[in-house]
Amino acid sequence: MMNIYGITRSDLENFLLLIGDKKFRATQIFEWVYEKKVSSFSEMSNIKKNIQDKLADMFSFEKIKIKKKQEDKLTKKYLFELEDGNYVEAVLMEHDYGLSICVSSEVGCNMGCAFCESGRLKKVRDLKAHEMVQQILLVEEDIQKRISSVVIMGIGEPLDNYDNVMSFIKIINDAKGTAIGARHITLSTCGIIPKIRDLMAEELQINLAISLHAPNTQLRNKLMPINKAYPLKDLIEVIKEYIEKTNRRVTIEYIMLKDINDNETQAVELAALLKGMMVYVNLIPYNETNHIEFKRASKDKVMKFYDTLKKKGINVTIRKEFGSNIDAACGQLRSKEVWYENILFNWFR
Numbered sequence: 001m002m003n004i005y006g007i008t009r010s011d012l013e014n015f016l017l018l019i020g021d022k023k024f025r026a027t028q029i030f031e032w033v034y035e036k037k038v039s040s041f042s043e044m045s046n047i048k049k050n051i052q053d054k055l056a057d058m059f060s061f062e063k064i065k066i067k068k069k070q071e072d073k074l075t076k077k078y079l080f081e082l083e084d085g086n087y088v089e090a091v092l093m094e095h096d097y098g099l100s101i102c103v104s105s106e107v108g109c110n111m112g113c114a115f116c117e118s119g120r121l122k123k124v125r126d127l128k129a130h131e132m133v134q135q136i137l138l139v140e141e142d143i144q145k146r147i148s149s150v151v152i153m154g155i156g157e158p159l160d161n162y163d164n165v166m167s168f169i170k171i172i173n174d175a176k177g178t179a180i181g182a183r184h185i186t187l188s189t190c191g192i193i194p195k196i197r198d199l200m201a202e203e204l205q206i207n208l209a210i211s212l213h214a215p216n217t218q219l220r221n222k223l224m225p226i227n228k229a230y231p232l233k234d235l236i237e238v239i240k241e242y243i244e245k246t247n248r249r250v251t252i253e254y255i256m257l258k259d260i261n262d263n264e265t266q267a268v269e270l271a272a273l274l275k276g277m278m279v280y281v282n283l284i285p286y287n288e289t290n291h292i293e294f295k296r297a298s299k300d301k302v303m304k305f306y307d308t309l310k311k312k313g314i315n316v317t318i319r320k321e322f323g324s325n326i327d328a329a330c331g332q333l334r335s336k337e338v339w340y341e342n343i344l345f346n347w348f349r
């Protein structure tokens with residue numbers, strides 16, 4: 001059985017044609033599901049009973065569950081329990097311009113970035129499109145407000161779960177789905193080059209963010225194993241191609257790690273690497289965790305790094321900090337939960 005929250009409108013149209021109904025019914029179903037928020041086909045009063053029955057045989061309205069919530073003034077972090085007992089998380093952030101959510105795309109992650117809590121927990125499986133869509137729906141239901149932007153930057157590497165992530169984007173971007181504008185959707189990748197090319201071909205108007213975190217290949221090899229498969233030089237080339245093809249500015253994410261990638265020489269090196277490219281660099285304060293030895297760069301170092309990039313003509317911002325006191329670093333809440341479950345498991349064995 002498929003989950004109704006994971007099907008795109010065009011796939012639903014094809015299904016309706018297959019069962020002898022009309023294409024336009026898909027729009028009606030989307031209105032019931034995403035606007036009127038019903039949770040059964042029998043409530044869809046403008047759909048004939050025999051079609052309702054066929055749909056009910058094929059699709060479920062099964063939902064994931066909010067297992068835990070932590071919050072501070074501007075941030076809420078949600079831990080979700082999936083049908084198979086796995087956990088993922090999402091973080092809701094309140095900005096001047098509205099509410100944004102950072103969603104997970106996989107249970108764990110195989111990319112193994114040295115500074116990342118999620119990478120410590122190997123990938124268990126891909127998330128299905130409905131499990132990503134539901135992170136948004138459940139949080140909206142919880143806060144009784146609409147979320148206006150989405151960042152795919154939680155647990156997982158979205159381009160390692162390409163098809164499900166593309167369906168997810170199509171559903172949330174659909175005017176009859178959650179109607180989040182493409183320019184309010186950001187996909188963040190550690191740099192899987194062939195998949196960036198596939199993404200380019202989709203001609204979506206979404207934002208692309210690249211987790212770079214190092215200005216040269218030696219350091220990037222140490223921090224991000226993906227660099228051995230897809231080296232920095234080739235990654236920069238594909239980013240240039242992406243900008244040329246889409247005419248969209250690309251975000252370069254750079255986590256500031258104390259004594260690792262935060263000195264002035266590295267800022268000069270980064271500026272040279274990105275010179276002339278339509279990018280902006282987002283300097284991210286690191287959220288320290290108990291399990292990983294990296295430390296956050298000092299404010300002074302971050303400011304100097306910022307100034308150097310600015311002077312070299314690079315567009316740069318420092319990311320406003322969210323949730324550092326509620327475990328909002330990528331993967332932290334899930335990681336705690338998994339540890340907790342493991343401890344319980346060991347106690348009761």
Ligand code: SF4
Nearest residue numbers: 109111113116119156
């Ligand atoms: S930073 Fe992203 S890609 Fe790297 S291990 Fe963490 S979740 Fe995976």
